[in-house]
Amino acid sequence: MTVIEIENLRKSYHDRPAVDGLSLRVERGEIFGIAGANGAGKTTVVECAAGLRPYDDGTVRVLGLDPRTDRRRLLQRVGVQLQEAALPDALRVGEAFRMYASLYQHPLDWRALMDEWGLTEKRRVGFASLSGGWKQRLFVALALIGDPEVVFLDELTTALDPLARRSTWDRVRKLRERGVTVVLVTHFLEEAEALCDRVAIIDRGRVVTAGSPQALIAEAGTDSLDSAYLTLTGRGL
Amino acid sequence: MSEFTTFKGLARVASVELLLILRDPMAAFFAVAFPLVLLWVKMHTADPLPGGLPIVAATVPMLSTFVIGLATLVVLPATIAQYRERRILKRLRATPASSVLLLTVQWAAHLLLAVVGTVLLIVVGVVAFDLGAPANTGSVVLAWLLGAMSLGAIGLLLGAVLPSTRGATVIGLTLFFPMVFLSGAMIPRELASPSMRSIGDLLPLAPVVQSLRAGWTGEALSMVHLGVMVAIFVVAGGLAVRLLRG
Ligand SMILES: Nc1ncnc2c1ncn2[C@@H]1O[C@H](COP(=O)(O)OP(=O)(O)OP(=O)(O)O)[C@@H](O)[C@H]1O
Ligand SMILES: [Mg+2]
Numbered sequence: 001m002t003v004i005e006i007e008n009l010r011k012s013y014h015d016r017p018a019v020d021g022l023s024l025r026v027e028r029g030e031i032f033g034i035a036g037a038n039g040a041g042k043t044t045v046v047e048c049a050a051g052l053r054p055y056d057d058g059t060v061r062v063l064g065l066d067p068r069t070d071r072r073r074l075l076q077r078v079g080v081q082l083q084e085a086a087l088p089d090a091l092r093v094g095e096a097f098r099m100y101a102s103l104y105q106h107p108l109d110w111r112a113l114m115d116e117w118g119l120t121e122k123r124r125v126g127f128a129s130l131s132g133g134w135k136q137r138l139f140v141a142l143a144l145i146g147d148p149e150v151v152f153l154d155e156l157t158t159a160l161d162p163l164a165r166r167s168t169w170d171r172v173r174k175l176r177e178r179g180v181t182v183v184l185v186t187h188f189l190e191e192a193e194a195l196c197d198r199v200a201i202i203d204r205g206r207v208v209t210a211g212s213p214q215a216l217i218a219e220a221g222t223d224s225l226d227s228a229y230l231t232l233t234g235r236g237l
Numbered sequence: 238m239s240e241f242t243t244f245k246g247l248a249r250v251a252s253v254e255l256l257l258i259l260r261d262p263m264a265a266f267f268a269v270a271f272p273l274v275l276l277w278v279k280m281h282t283a284d285p286l287p288g289g290l291p292i293v294a295a296t297v298p299m300l301s302t303f304v305i306g307l308a309t310l311v312v313l314p315a316t317i318a319q320y321r322e323r324r325i326l327k328r329l330r331a332t333p334a335s336s337v338l339l340l341t342v343q344w345a346a347h348l349l350l351a352v353v354g355t356v357l358l359i360v361v362g363v364v365a366f367d368l369g370a371p372a373n374t375g376s377v378v379l380a381w382l383l384g385a386m387s388l389g390a391i392g393l394l395l396g397a398v399l400p401s402t403r404g405a406t407v408i409g410l411t412l413f414f415p416m417v418f419l420s421g422a423m424i425p426r427e428l429a430s431p432s433m434r435s436i437g438d439l440l441p442l443a444p445v446v447q448s449l450r451a452g453w454t455g456e457a458l459s460m461v462h463l464g465v466m467v468a469i470f471v472v473a474g475g476l477a478v479r480l481l482r483g
Contacts, residue, residue, distance in 0.1 A: 052331055076333040085328035088320075090260040091253070099253050102246035103332040139328075146332070 001028045003150055003181050004049060009058035011044055011205075018044045019055070020205035031172065031182040033196035033213075035189060035229060041205040042185045043083050046152045049183075050080045063149060076105060079148035081139045083155050083185070087127040093138060094123035097145065104146035116171065117141040132159040140168065144175070151175065154185045169195055189229055203233045246334065247342050254316075254346035259353075264312045268354045272300045273361055275423075280366050287427055290454065293366040295425050297358050298377075298449035302422040304354035305385050306442055309392035310416075311409035313347040317396025317481075318405035340396075340481050344389045351385055372455025380452045383466040384445030390474035391441060397480035416442045441469055 004026035011019040019041045026032040034042050047053040049060055051067030051074055060067055065074045087096055097114050101107035114120050117137055122130065130138065136159045143151055156172070157165040172195055175182055186192050192199045193213045200210040209216060209232050220228035259265050276296060283292045317340065320326040330336050362368030371377045392409075399405040417423050419437035426434060426447070437443055444462035451458055 050331065052327070072333045072335060075331065080331040082324070082328060082331060084324055085331075086323045086325050087328065088257050088325055090257050095253055095256075099249055100332065102249040103334045104246075105333075142328075 002026070003028045003063055004032075004183065005059070005061045006045070006049060007059040009045065009048060009055055009060060011041075011048060011053070011055040017205055019048070021058075022202065022206055024200050024207055024210065026181060026183060028181055029176060029179050030197040031176055031184060031195050033192040033199035034183065034185045034202060035187065035192055035199055036202040036208075037233070038187075040202050042202060043154055044205075045202070046080075046154050046183065046185060047082075050078060050152055051075065052080070052082075076146065077149050079143035079146055079151040081143040081151070081153045081156070085139060087138075089126060089128035091127050092124055093119050093127070093130070096127065096138065096142065097123075100142050100145050106147055107145055108147045110145060113141055113145060118167075133161060133164060136160060137164065137168070148180065150181045150183070152183045152185075156184055156186060157188065157191060165191075201229055201232055208233055247338060250334075250339070251342045251345045251349070254343060255349045258312065258316070258346060258350050264350070268304055268307050268312060268350050269357060272304050272354055272358055275303070276300055276358060276361060276366070284428070286425060291367070291369075293362050293368045294453055295450060297362040297368055298453045299422045299425065299446055300358050301355045301381065301449060302384065302420075302442060302446045303417055304358065305351045305381070305388055305445065306413055306417060306422065308347045308351040308354065309344075309385065309388040310395070310413045311406065312350065313344065313389065313392035314395035314399055314405040314409050315402055316343060316347070317393070318399050319402040322400070322402055337478050337481065340393060340478075343396075344393055347392070348385045348389060355381065371453045373452050376452030376458050377449060378452075379463075380445065380448035380458060383463060383470070384449065387441060387466040387469035387473070388445065390470045390472075390477060393477035393481070394473045397477045416440045421446045441465075 002025050004024070006022060006024050009019050009022045010017065022041070022045060034045065036042055044053065048055045049062055049067060051071035054068065062074055063077055067074050094114065097110040101110040114123060117140070119134070119138060119141060122134060127135070136157075140153060140156065143153065153172075157168055160168060169191070172182060172184070184192070184196060196213060198210060198212055199216060201208045201216070209219065211219065216232065217223070217228045220231040222228045222231055279296045280293060283296070286292060286295055320329075326336070326339075329339050359368065395405060395409060399408055419433060420440045420442035421429060421434075421437060422442055426437075429437065444465045448458050448462045448466070
């Protein structure tokens with residue numbers, strides 16, 4: 001079953017196209033990767049799909065809903081970790097969990113979630129005093145607090161140390177076991193290879209190619225997704 | 238069912254936001270402690286008022302207006318601008334909560350700040366300076382609420398149009414301090430010069446001060462003042478909601 005359907009999406013900023021006729025489909029229960037260079041349009045696609053940015057043209061359906069007209073109903077069932085976001089400096093971790101849980105109709109048990117993401121020891125720490133990696137973990141956990149069917153994770157592990165990265169991957173795999181659909185934006189192709197069922201490589205606002213990491217590696221005739229990416233976008237040396 | 242969840246959510250957000258404001262030493266000092274200092278200074282330096290009105294009965298309503306104005310015209314716009322500038326609002330918008338409701342909650346939290354400041358002024362007035370109960374409590378409450386709603390709507394509007402936290406703070410203070418002096422929230426109206434009074438009466442703080450003082454001493458509230466506060470609330474609030482939704 002298709003849970004995300006994007007058809008011919010277009011979005012320009014000041015007449016410069018950031019997303020230029022992009023189409024993709026994500027099936028229920030898969031971990032779908034979006035990879036591509038800085039400025040390729042990944043964040044724009046994700047935020048248009050989550051109803052957080054208006055777009056110029058095209059059709060977007062997430063769980064059958066139109067994010068432009070049904071934003072609030074959609075966000076009841078869709079979690080988002082934004083690439084750039086903040087909480088008030090003085091808001092403590094525990095308070096953030098509790099407050100965000102109260103914004104949903106059927107939230108998860110926020111204490112259990114806080115525990116699962118290793119944040120209980122930080123519950124009295126204010127947002128401003130968290131290190132970058134802890135902030136990122138907090139935002140990933142907050143994306144899950146409404147017990148979503150679909151989660152968009154825009155840069156899952158950029159700031160995480162290797163250990164935290166591995167345990168985050170494990171937790172994302174557990175999401176898949178529970179039937180949650182995950183859309184993962186990443187620069188880190190090892191991550192896509194390790195986690196994703198399918199990956200779309202986008203460049204200049206279009207999908208260059210999409211498929212399983214193994215298929216992309218075979219298509220490019222290289223030995224890792226990293227070099228496949230460089231070959232497929234024509235950016236190889 | 239879902240509305241109850243939303244209401245519970247909004248109440249939780251409002252209480253957290255109030256806590257956050259009180260954790261900010263500047264906001265807490267200027268809205269809560271500073272008015273008490275002003276009260277103490279006034280009670281030790283002010284000249285007697287014509288007509289034999291006890292100074293404290295004029296000063297507590299005046300400083301309550303100061304508190305409402307500071308919370309809504311200075312702190313509220315700065316908070317909203319900061320939430321936008323630092324993408325705190327963006328994260329909140331990635332939830333099912335409506336953005337207009339979230340801003341209404343901000344407004345409510347800042348009114349709670351003003352409630353805290355006002356209650357402290359009254360308590361200290363009663364305990365330390367022999368402040369008598371208001372002659373008409375209903376009028377005082379009505380004047381306070383309408384004042385907080387009208388100034389709060391202006392604060393929301395400022396928060397909607399001012400792009401940066403810095404800009405919002407500077408402009409909020411630039412509007413607030415002259416108004417406080419001209420509209421009789423610092424210097425009693427009856428001691429101000431006629432020219433000062435004629436300017437001050439045109440400012441949005443004036444109906445708030447005058448209605449609060451009237452309620453406290455038992456004079457009838459002026460329908461013009463009440464009408465002006467309602468009109469400011471409707472116009473500024475409507476504009477703010479329209480701008481903030483976008
Ligand atoms: N709010 C904005 N205003 C103007 N231009 C923007 C805005 N957001 C993005 N852009 C531009 O649109 C293009 C795509 O940006 P986007 O953030 O979607 O890329 P991305 O693939 O997520 O990049 P990164 O890997 O660096 O996060 C870039 O050229 C960027 O400069
Ligand atoms: Mg991005």
